[in-house]
Amino acid sequence: MALNGLYPTSDFAEDQPMPHFILTTHVVHRTLPFGAFISSVIPLSSRFIFRRAAAQTLPVSTMLLRSNSTGFFVSGIIGLGITFGRMMGRDDIEWQDRSWRLLRNSGQTQLDDFSASGMALGAIVGTVQRGSLPLWRGFAGGAGLGSLAGTIAFVTWKMSSSKKEGK
Template sequence: MSHFYPTAEYAEEQPLARTILATHVASRGFQLGTALGLISGTIESVFRRRAITIPLLLRSAGAGSIIGAGIATVGMIGRMWGREGIEWADRSWRLRYNTGQLAIDNWSEPGAVMGALAVALRRPSAATLGGWRGVVGGAGIGSLVGLIGCISFTEAFQHKSK
């Protein structure tokens, strides 16, 4: 997200404020839904005494990520309903100038792309890994790996510089 949208010098002038905020909220919901999908898929397998397989985890992550993004987006609409344009612009502008948020975006977006490609380009086919839910799950897991990588890199770099 961080490289695709323009940035204004002042919050009042932030273009595409609603799009920036909606994209941010949907992507964080996507990540949270992926994590919850992985947890629920694992718990379900344990209680049903079935093997925890990669296709099961990918399908669970994919379904969770779609549900998470949807719930987060509906929540954002509910929270921002009736708000002035300046409130949208201010929130979006703060997201664009938050260095931590930009770092998370810079790590999780490539991770999502690599995760989706890893599942989609797998031989013999992505259908054996859960179809479209598997590809979306791969994107979600890749996004989470990027998030964890960002946090780990930041922590290691900060401790090293002290």
């Protein structure tokens, strides 16, 4: 069963339950892979391109988990700001319409499912592989990296399946 199948949906947009929750969690969820990308590029470039001495002291996995744990929370806060900044003063029907369309868009729900699965797996792996980092850093950093991995897996899968179909 798809993760988006857990959200209640209606036949009509104006009857959509929980629109604020659905739209907010969706936008926050979509900002996480972007935050993970930036949170990965910065320490990796510091280590491998600029060869900074401070970046050479930690293992790459610890460095990525530490950076991505911060990026996880920062991008989540940015996602909240984006949602409420865009939807401030909007009527409930607009929240309902946007959340209803998200749940009815098969490509978007597939992406969300891939990303959420990657985030769950990444949180587990990050927790196990955290090394000397606190538990929360391993969990959050792994979840962020997992959301990015799930998003990349979805894009790769979509591109390869469209090439097979000749599109």
